[in-house]
Amino acid sequence: MEKNQRIFQHAIRLLLVLTMAGAVFLYSLRLKEPVVIKQYQEVPLKNLVEGKEDPFFQLRMLTNGSDGRTIQRAILKGPQGEASFYLRPSLSQANDFGFGHGEATMVGVPVGPYLLKSYVFIPEEPSTLEEALYEEVEVFYENGERFSQEIGLLSFYEESSGKEGLFTNLGVSSSSSGASTLSFTLTESIEVIDVTSPLLASIVEAFTVSINGKTLEEIQGEVLEEGSFVLLEGQFVGFGDPLMEKQVYDLRPVITYEDVEGGRFTYRIHNLHHLHHAMNFGEVLKYLRKRGAIAW
């Protein structure tokens, strides 16, 4: 009985110490402000203006599990200026986690003490939007609070038209392993002028892209003959730093070409993307440490 009492007393002390240590550790994990998962995306302005397609501009961020604030709007900032967006109120649309978003601010995927949330924004004045590159987002809450953070690179672009009927037998594929292909047959000869993407240069090591087995540099100036089969292959190969893979990539390089009559047209590649859906607690901790969001 006396031995049991000693065990009981020691156990209570042990639990007290462990609980306090655990509480201190958990408290140290609290975020001062949400952490935006960086994204490198090219977004067509046509969709933004006419509201034809989703997504317009999607913000993914990690918040404290206790963060119940309601987001109202966001401003994207870049060297060319600012663009104002508001949160799309519809709850009917599923986001990339498969559930509704919008006003349901507590919705999110729990990862440890955090919630991984996703919001879709639409422009306040679509007609004023122009081609621009944005690097920063300022998020405004209904209670008047706000925070500003790097978003990666968001490039809004104007869709320009290609030449009608130039490509036949068009085939597109992309797989979860990060591989994507685009193939077509040319109805007339073209000369590839260049292949450009404002984002590809900044994350060039993440994707390998080739056209008929040649790199984008090698293909420039090449003449592709009428009737020839063109195969574009893309592969997300990741980064030396695996944490970079937790970020969102959706690149849309544009091929500028000249037809036999000297007319210049463009063709945009749409299937080079990488979205890391799930993150476990360990990965989130590493990501937050790398972003300097937690103290240790």
Add this chain to the structure above:
Amino acid sequence: MVAGLAKIFWGIFIMSVHLNLGSIQILPPFVGLLFIASGAKSLQEETKEGFFQKAYTVAIITSFFSLFGSLGTVAYYLSLYGPVLETLWLMVYSVLEVTTFFYLLSGLILHERAEGRQAMEEELIGRQRTYLLWSILYLCLTLLARTFFLETFLALTPILGLLVRVYLLFVFHQSKKTYLEPMTKEEEAGLLEEE
């Protein structure tokens, strides 16, 4: 003794089994803790053993903790303000619960000692130690799982917690049985010889 031990047995049962009618919980855990407190009070009145009075007090405090948790408002507040408060709340509640049962078993042990039933006393000491060690293991693993969000542990620790409760049910059921069918002197002597 039998009535008090029966109340404790059913109290543990109610604490462990959650029955819902729609979204309303029938017999929430705090009701079980009130049963245990009532059982401790009965035992204290019958035996005048101080540990039962302590168990009664701690059980009442624990039932208040449980009641506030069941009301939803505190649970909501805790979930809103994150895992730190939630973990602190859970650990305080768990320590109070372990303390209640430790005091109850201590009271029973001292009562057996006062009655001169050495075999029962020693058996209860062994059971109290088993309960203590398993409870500490359960609480340490729960704390570890909740602090580091270890998914496997988070899934397994409730099973361990349930086993500890089942063991408690067994201990109090056995104690109740000994008062329903008190051991003869020969049986007790036989039990002592075995040990």
